[in-house]
Amino acid sequence: MATQASECTTYRNLMLEDIVGSLSATEQETLQQHLKSCSSCFKQYATLKVGMEVWRQPSHFIPDEEMIHLVTQKSHKIVFDFFSVYTVRSLASVAAAILIGIGIGLAIPKYDASKYSSYSALQDYYVDMISDDIFSFDLFDEYPLP
Amino acid sequence: MPKLSENELIDALQKGDEAAYRLLIHKYNSMIQNVIYKMVEDQDDTKDLSQEVWIRIWKSIGKFRRKSSLQTWIYRISIHSALNHIRKKQRLRLVSFSHSDALESTTYAESPIASGFDKMDQHDQAAIIRSALNRLTAKQKAAFILSNAEGLSNAETAEVLETSVSAVESLLIRAKRKLKQELLNSYLSE
Numbered sequence: 001m002a003t004q005a006s007e008c009t010t011y012r013n014l015m016l017e018d019i020v021g022s023l024s025a026t027e028q029e030t031l032q033q034h035l036k037s038c039s040s041c042f043k044q045y046a047t048l049k050v051g052m053e054v055w056r057q058p059s060h061f062i063p064d065e066e067m068i069h070l071v072t073q074k075s076h077k078i079v080f081d082f083f084s085v086y087t088v089r090s091l092a093s094v095a096a097a098i099l100i101g102i103g104i105g106l107a108i109p110k111y112d113a114s115k116y117s118s119y120s121a122l123q124d125y126y127v128d129m130i131s132d133d134i135f136s137f138d139l140f141d142e143y144p145l146p
Numbered sequence: 147m148p149k150l151s152e153n154e155l156i157d158a159l160q161k162g163d164e165a166a167y168r169l170l171i172h173k174y175n176s177m178i179q180n181v182i183y184k185m186v187e188d189q190d191d192t193k194d195l196s197q198e199v200w201i202r203i204w205k206s207i208g209k210f211r212r213k214s215s216l217q218t219w220i221y222r223i224s225i226h227s228a229l230n231h232i233r234k235k236q237r238l239r240l241v242s243f244s245h246s247d248a249l250e251s252t253t254y255a256e257s258p259i260a261s262g263f264d265k266m267d268q269h270d271q272a273a274i275i276r277s278a279l280n281r282l283t284a285k286q287k288a289a290f291i292l293s294n295a296e297g298l299s300n301a302e303t304a305e306v307l308e309t310s311v312s313a314v315e316s317l318l319i320r321a322k323r324k325l326k327q328e329l330l331n332s333y334l335s336e
Contacts, residue, residue, distance in 0.1 A: 012330070013326075013330075016326040016329050016330055017322075017326060019326075019329065020294075020321075020322040020325050020326050020329075021293075021294055021322065022319075022322045022326075047271055048271070048329070050271055051270075051271025051272050051274060051275050052271075052272075052275055054269065054271060054272035054275075055184075055272040055275040055276060055279075055295070056294065056295045058176065058177075058180040058295075059179070059180060059183060061175060061176045061179035061180065061183075061192075061196075062175075062176065067175075067197070068168055068171050068172075070197065071171065071197055071200040071201065071204075072164060072167065072168070074197070074201050075167070075200065075201050075204035075205070
């Protein structure tokens with residue numbers, strides 16, 4: 001009797017291995033042989049097997065129209081919201097970029113070539129003189145080089 | 147709507163076709179709710195999460211690059227939502243630790259495990275399996291559900307969980323070992 005009990009304990013391990021799906025084909029054969037001869041183990045095995053099958057069975061969740069309507073509505077709302085937020089953000093980004101550009105443009109002083117080149121200074125000097133005294137023929141006598 | 151191939155369905159969805167979206171809901175809603183329910187084990191949470199999943203599908207179908215099948219992609223979104231939900235719940239449980247401790251002991255006393263092996267009906271037995279599955283980590287549980295209940299191959303499970311096949315194999319080995327131990331402790335010791 002004691003031998004039978006310890007034998008059953010060994011087979012319980014195999015039963016659980018089988019239930020969780022990690023039993024090899026040979027071990028499965030051995031287990032089936034034992035189950036044929038031991039009603040107590042067979043009963044426990046059947047109970048376990050049914051439990052696992054019940055858990056494994058898909059519950060039939062059928063989508064009702066109300067649920068589909070709700071999900072479709074929510075989805076569209078999110079897309080709409082997303083676009084409106086997206087549009088506002090885009091416009092704000094463009095406006096900010098323009099303002100930053102204008103700011104930078106105003107902040108940087110204009111490049112004055114006369115400050116950096118003596119030749120340009122000379123050119124400007126004569127241009128000024130010519131424009132001032134456009135009809136003067138003795139321009140170069142009156143205004144010697146600086 | 148006429149029967150569409152997967153590619154045609156995706157094309158229609160990416161163009162924002164509402165009829166295609168409805169068709170998709172009819173086709174995959176049961177699968178989504180089943181996998182989420184097995185993960186979170188609460189009807190209301192399952193309903194809310196599946197709605198979230200549908201909205202995420204609608205929002206991100208445009209980004210779907212067809213590197214995996216549509217089914218795998220939907221499984222991935224569902225499992226991720228369920229895993230996030232479980233993580234959030236665990237965080238909440240950590241915050242109200244003392245309260246949940248008391249609650250857990252009550253649940254255990256009322257659980258079918260305590261009611262005796264012979265008196266159990268099919269639902270009690272399934273509840274024992276669920277209770278044992280709850281002792282697994284969320285990722286082990288996800289791998290076990292995808293492989294054992296949804297019938298996905300290890301490669302498909304790896305794709306859903308965004309991990310390698312060897313990582314899935316290792317997850318499944320640890321899940322089965324732990325599950326067996328939990329069942330042994332709670333079930334056959336009766």
